[in-house]
Ligand SMILES: Nc1ncnc2c1ncn2[C@@H]1O[C@H](COP(=O)(O)OP(=O)(O)OP(=O)(O)O)[C@@H](O)[C@H]1O
């Protein structure tokens with residue numbers, strides 16, 4: 001198949017903050033996501049794995065989803081590549097847990113008026129971690145999280161952070177029904193010394209939680225080793241994650257998008273028949 005590049009006016013690099021100004025289509029995908037998230041209202045939590053070729057629009061779509069999720073469902077968005085970059089490649093489980101905790105707190109902050117107790121606990125724990133104090137016993141017991149009696153900081157932190165979102169929901173007295181946690185560029189988890197153990201840890205907690213939905217996504221093919229580790233038959237989630245593959249836009253959709261976006265373009269629409277991927281500054285098909 002012929003692949004060509006058409007050069008059109010530049011779009012911002014990466015995912016723009018003003019998503020609605022740039023976002024197109026993906027209606028069906030969003031409906032799918034919403035239906036899998038909506039089950040949180042009935043105390044059923046799905047775990048989701050989103051794949052799709054590089055640049056197809058996974059991150060953009062998930063950011064759009066966050067905007068659309070109703071306010072009784074909290075959201076957190078964590079990009080592992082950011083931690084990987086900041087840590088100059090020295091990614092640790094502890095750093096991921098802490099970053100996830102921070103992102104959850106941003107979600108809680110949006111509803112801090114109805115979650116004031118949790119919100120204050122979040123601040124307290126954050127300060128403790130920054131002061132290298134990993135004694136979470138008191139804060140944990142307020143939320144009903146029992147912190148293990150061990151010296152290992154990671155063990156304490158992971159127990160707290162992994163139980164946190166479910167306890168946030170439970171402490172809201174029905175006002176909050178779920179927590180959606182998006183983990184983007186999750187393939188970087190493969191850089192840990194023992195990624196298998198890390199995913200199994202997630203699996204062991206999610207099994208007990210009815211209101212926390214994790215969405216893992218990243219720049220990885222659906223057949224990659226990291227996908228096998230997380231969701232292969234012998235992997236942590238044993239093929240039980242919901243798989244959503246994001247396909248490139250069809251030519252028909254692309255035509256509509258380009259027409260709307262670049263009304264003054266001199267592109268000949270019949271030229272599009274040979275395109276499978278449009279690279280560079282425009283949405284990818
Ligand atoms: N639905 C869309 N509407 C408009 N533009 C889009 C859409 N989806 C993607 N794009 C454009 O394509 C770019 C790449 O999308 P995005 O970063 O979401 O891809 P990705 O699948 O997450 O890529 P990677 O695998 O590299 O992380 C976006 O910055 C945006 O410019």
Ligand SMILES: [Mg+2]
Pocket residue numbers: 058059060184185218219
């Ligand atoms: Mg992405």
